[in-house]
Amino acid sequence: MTSTAVATDGLTLRDVVLTYPDGDRRLTALDAVSLRAVPGELTAIVGPSGSGKSSLLAVAATLLRPDSGQLVVAGQDTAGLSAKQATALRREQIGIVFQQANLLSSLTALEQLLAVAHLRGIRPGRARARAEQLLASVGLGDGKQHRRPHQLSGGERQRVNIARALFAEPAVLLVDEPTSALDHERGAQIIDLLAGITRERRTATLLVTHDHDLLSRADHLLQLTDGRLH
Numbered sequence: 001m002t003s004t005a006v007a008t009d010g011l012t013l014r015d016v017v018l019t020y021p022d023g024d025r026r027l028t029a030l031d032a033v034s035l036r037a038v039p040g041e042l043t044a045i046v047g048p049s050g051s052g053k054s055s056l057l058a059v060a061a062t063l064l065r066p067d068s069g070q071l072v073v074a075g076q077d078t079a080g081l082s083a084k085q086a087t088a089l090r091r092e093q094i095g096i097v098f099q100q101a102n103l104l105s106s107l108t109a110l111e112q113l114l115a116v117a118h119l120r121g122i123r124p125g126r127a128r129a130r131a132e133q134l135l136a137s138v139g140l141g142d143g144k145q146h147r148r149p150h151q152l153s154g155g156e157r158q159r160v161n162i163a164r165a166l167f168a169e170p171a172v173l174l175v176d177e178p179t180s181a182l183d184h185e186r187g188a189q190i191i192d193l194l195a196g197i198t199r200e201r202r203t204a205t206l207l208v209t210h211d212h213d214l215l216s217r218a219d220h221l222l223q224l225t226d227g228r229l230h
């Protein structure tokens with residue numbers, strides 16, 4: 001089956017069902033979930049532990065294939081994609097900010113971004129200029145780009161994480177509990193940063209969170225309960 005281009009940008013899920021094996025039955029983690037995240041807008045999903053938030057992000061990131069339903073990323077229907085094609089789509093169109101900044105302990109902030117550039121085969125000179133510009137845009141311009149993770153605060157590490165996710169200029173930005181490891185003030189700064197990035201870079205941003213400050217900054221707010229979206 002070949003993939004079909006669909007006249008829609010951002011991210012669309014339609015009637016997505018995801019189940020996991022559960023003994024001799026199946027547990028329904030996502031129950032006919034439909035949503036649309038559009039460029040330039042921040043869509044937040046809130047839900048209790050076990051409601052399916054991580055599962056939803058994993059499907060949106062093409063890391064898990066749903067049992068049924070449709071996922072469209074930047075106009076590309078993912079249904080017919082091979083694993084290799086899905087990886088290529090993820091690399092080009094999707095930025096993922098995980099809950100814990102998964103930074104490599106031996107690399108400086110700048111090198112974390114250059115490692116991504118290397119994997120993508122981007123010329124070192126060009127990559128460095130872009131990495132420096134991106135780090136400056138998330139507030140890490142003043143020499144902090146040469147620090148290693150242990151020399152940065154939790155909020156600064158999260159900024160590196162965000163800059164890294166933006167390296168490929170993704171159409172879709174997926175964010176998992178970005179403020180969970182931060183105090184109130186640092187969390188608020190990260191929220192401002194994500195809201196600004198969404199508007200300025202026109203990313204279709206989908207984030208899951210418990211943080212009520214974050215929720216108040218979202219353009220759209222959806223509630224997930226037992227795998228169903230309201």
Ligand SMILES: Nc1ncnc2c1ncn2[C@@H]1O[C@H](COP(=O)(O)OP(=O)(O)OP(=O)(O)O)[C@@H](O)[C@H]1O
Binds near residue numbers: 027028029047054
């Ligand atoms: N790999 C798996 N195998 C079996 N069941 C799973 C698996 N991953 C998640 N589940 C179940 O699917 C449901 C949704 O889990 P998910 O991790 O998506 O929820 P969540 O809202 O992200 O929870 P939390 O906030 O605690 O991270 C839960 O009932 C969970 O136990």
